[in-house]
Amino acid sequence: MSNSAFKPVTVVLDWGTTGFRAFLVRSDGSLVDQKEGERGIQSIAKGEHGRVVSEALASWRAEYGPLDIVAAGMIGSRNGWIEMPYVPTPASAADVAAAARTEGLPEGDRITFLPGLTDPTGFPFPDVMRGEEAQLVGFGLDRNIIVVLPGTHAKWAEIRGGHIERFRTFVTGEIYATLADHSFLSKVATAERDHAADAFAEGVALAQEESTRAGGLLTRLFAVRTGWLAGAIAPDEMKSRLSGLIIGWEFVEARTGGWFKEGDTIAVVGDDDLVEVYGRVAENFGVKLAPAPADAAIRGALTIWRRHRLAAK
Amino acid sequence: MSNSAFKPVTVVLDWGTTGFRAFLVRSDGSLVDQKEGERGIQSIAKGEHGRVVSEALASWRAEYGPLDIVAAGMIGSRNGWIEMPYVPTPASAADVAAAARTEGLPEGDRITFLPGLTDPTGFPFPDVMRGEEAQLVGFGLDRNIIVVLPGTHAKWAEIRGGHIERFRTFVTGEIYATLADHSFLSKVATAERDHAADAFAEGVALAQEESTRAGGLLTRLFAVRTGWLAGAIAPDEMKSRLSGLIIGWEFVEARTGGWFKEGDTIAVVGDDDLVEVYGRVAENFGVKLAPAPADAAIRGALTIWRRHRLAAK
Numbered sequence: 276m277s278n279s280a281f282k283p284v285t286v287v288l289d290w291g292t293t294g295f296r297a298f299l300v301r302s303d304g305s306l307v308d309q310k311e312g313e314r315g316i317q318s319i320a321k322g323e324h325g326r327v328v329s330e331a332l333a334s335w336r337a338e339y340g341p342l343d344i345v346a347a348g349m350i351g352s353r354n355g356w357i358e359m360p361y362v363p364t365p366a367s368a369a370d371v372a373a374a375a376r377t378e379g380l381p382e383g384d385r386i387t388f389l390p391g392l393t394d395p396t397g398f399p400f401p402d403v404m405r406g407e408e409a410q411l412v413g414f415g416l417d418r419n420i421i422v423v424l425p426g427t428h429a430k431w432a433e434i435r436g437g438h439i440e441r442f443r444t445f446v447t448g449e450i451y452a453t454l455a456d457h458s459f460l461s462k463v464a465t466a467e468r469d470h471a472a473d474a475f476a477e478g479v480a481l482a483q484e485e486s487t488r489a490g491g492l493l494t495r496l497f498a499v500r501t502g503w504l505a506g507a508i509a510p511d512e513m514k515s516r517l518s519g520l521i522i523g524w525e526f527v528e529a530r531t532g533g534w535f536k537e538g539d540t541i542a543v544v545g546d547d548d549l550v551e552v553y554g555r556v557a558e559n560f561g562v563k564l565a566p567a568p569a570d571a572a573i574r575g576a577l578t579i580w581r582r583h584r585l586a587a588k
Numbered sequence: 589m590s591n592s593a594f595k596p597v598t599v600v601l602d603w604g605t606t607g608f609r610a611f612l613v614r615s616d617g618s619l620v621d622q623k624e625g626e627r628g629i630q631s632i633a634k635g636e637h638g639r640v641v642s643e644a645l646a647s648w649r650a651e652y653g654p655l656d657i658v659a660a661g662m663i664g665s666r667n668g669w670i671e672m673p674y675v676p677t678p679a680s681a682a683d684v685a686a687a688a689r690t691e692g693l694p695e696g697d698r699i700t701f702l703p704g705l706t707d708p709t710g711f712p713f714p715d716v717m718r719g720e721e722a723q724l725v726g727f728g729l730d731r732n733i734i735v736v737l738p739g740t741h742a743k744w745a746e747i748r749g750g751h752i753e754r755f756r757t758f759v760t761g762e763i764y765a766t767l768a769d770h771s772f773l774s775k776v777a778t779a780e781r782d783h784a785a786d787a788f789a790e791g792v793a794l795a796q797e798e799s800t801r802a803g804g805l806l807t808r809l810f811a812v813r814t815g816w817l818a819g820a821i822a823p824d825e826m827k828s829r830l831s832g833l834i835i836g837w838e839f840v841e842a843r844t845g846g847w848f849k850e851g852d853t854i855a856v857v858g859d860d861d862l863v864e865v866y867g868r869v870a871e872n873f874g875v876k877l878a879p880a881p882a883d884a885a886i887r888g889a890l891t892i893w894r895r896h897r898l899a900a901k
Contacts, residue, residue, distance in 0.1 A: 403814055
């Protein structure tokens with residue numbers, strides 16, 4: 276491994292299934308530049324990822340010399356560039372850093388792949404995350420708190436004693452997307468979801484309804500259709516209603532599973548508008564919110580990478 | 589309305605969103621002939637349904653003269669031929685028959701559209717069915733029993749005192765299909781679901797797991813992926829596992845909603861292999877099964893139509 280001093284800039288690479296984002300950042304995490312591309316990891320043949328990255332980052336290399344790249348998430352999965360292991364919980368930032376792996380690239384760049392995390396207490400199989408561990412480290416592991424990470428496969432994680440103690444996945448975003456695009460709604464619903472809409476709030480309220488007559492999730496989902504048939508939900512309100520119901524239901528299931536109770540303080544971490552939305556839903560469930568930085572993923576990737584590099588010296 | 593005697597044969601038309609089936613039956617419901625076609629109701633322009641039906645049934649008309657046709661289900665919906673009303677529960681066979689509507693067709697046929705049913709106690713909106721009311725009448729309304737009708741939008745209905753008393757929808761089949769075809773499974777799973785597979789039974793068992801660590805439906809669904817990542821579920825087992833989990837979860841929600849308890853006797857009504865499958869799942873939940881005819885939809889349509897015609901004389 277190199278024993279050179281840290282360079283003034285580092286590239287944090289977020290390369291997922293539908294495209295990539297690359298952030299050029301200083302050592303304090305502040306942003307210098309960023310790039311986006313539409314080539315997802317699965318659209319690239321095995322063995323071609325290095326060439327694609329080298330080309331995408333050419334202008335930064337021209338300006339700053341050979342680059343240090345940190346890559347978290349699905350790029351290190353079975354369908355990505357290389358399959359990185361999963362570090363078991365409870366896991367500290369040092370545990371994650373110890374499992375990272377650095378490779379040289381033809382143009383002189385070095386890329387460090389971060390591992391994923393697995394929670395062996397998952398039932399019936401160990402639960403998994405890839406990428407969220409960097410967000411959690413970026414948020415900070417020095418408090419004891421529950422952190423929610425919205426997404427296609429949303430995570431609820433417990434931070435305790437400087438470790439990511441345990442976590443669970445909820446397929447909230449995936450259920451929303453598949454129903455919005457491919458179900459009874461898809462031929463009728465006319466608008467994207469609007470989290471600020473009354474229909475979203477009404478969906479959350481339906482999730483919160485506690486009387487037996489409301490049924491479970493499989494019954495409540497049908498209410499998006501029956502509400503339209505009854506003339507109570509307009510075609511441009513259906514997706515908002517669906518989204519509120521499903522996100523609200525995630526909170527119901529998390530509460531039942533002991534992840535929070537009314538009056539608790541939790542944090543919501545992410546980099547899109549779902550953070551604000553989840554925060555509002557949390558308040559509907561009587562939960563207080565701890566502040567969280569919007570760039571937790573970048574901060575966390577840098578922190579893990581720096582530990583990895585220092586330990587490798 | 590005609591006061592002619594009933595003809596020796598009647599056509600029961602099951603015309604849905606993906607195709608049609610037409611059954612030529614004697615007055616006792618026994619089958620003379622049947623036809624299938626791939627043109628769903630939504631592929632046909634408004635005003636063209638009559639011509640399509642007339643052409644499809646031409647050979648039967650040539651043999652038996654002008655036909656009496658009974659049509660239940662989505663053909664009488666907003667996106668179908670004409671929009672039939674919903675009869676509110678509690679509803680008897682006579683109530684359903686009274687809301688049916690007969691139209692003459694150009695070739696001399698007469699078509700009777702059956703209404704749907706609505707349950708005004710549905711929360712937060714009235715629940716709806718189209719087509720299942722014929723299955724319920726064909727099963728018989730003379731016992732007090734809970735009847736399950738598997739499908740894209742599965743129904744649980746209570747029959748009491750000669751009426752369809754109430755019912756609820758579960759979007760079981762829709763959740764299965766959208767996840768199987770458009771989710772994290774769709775790129776990995778390699779086989780159709782097999783209800784006889786161990787993976788199906790394991791999915792049902794996961795739905796039945798009562799410990800908090802198993803989470804709710806949004807968490808358990810992710811176990812199809814984590815099981816594959818853990819090497820415990822093969823690609824050709826994933827859809828079976830998913831199906832068992834979702835159908836099992838329908839039973840969990842129905843039990844929570846008071847639709848059955850262990851030791852009860854219920855009936856499962858339908859005309860495909862889901863009847864046997866739901867019966868097995870019911871047994872896993874400690875429920876006994878009442879016998880049900882496979883041709884309940886045809887019997888029920890005939891019963892309602894005959895009442896409608898007699899009342900119209």
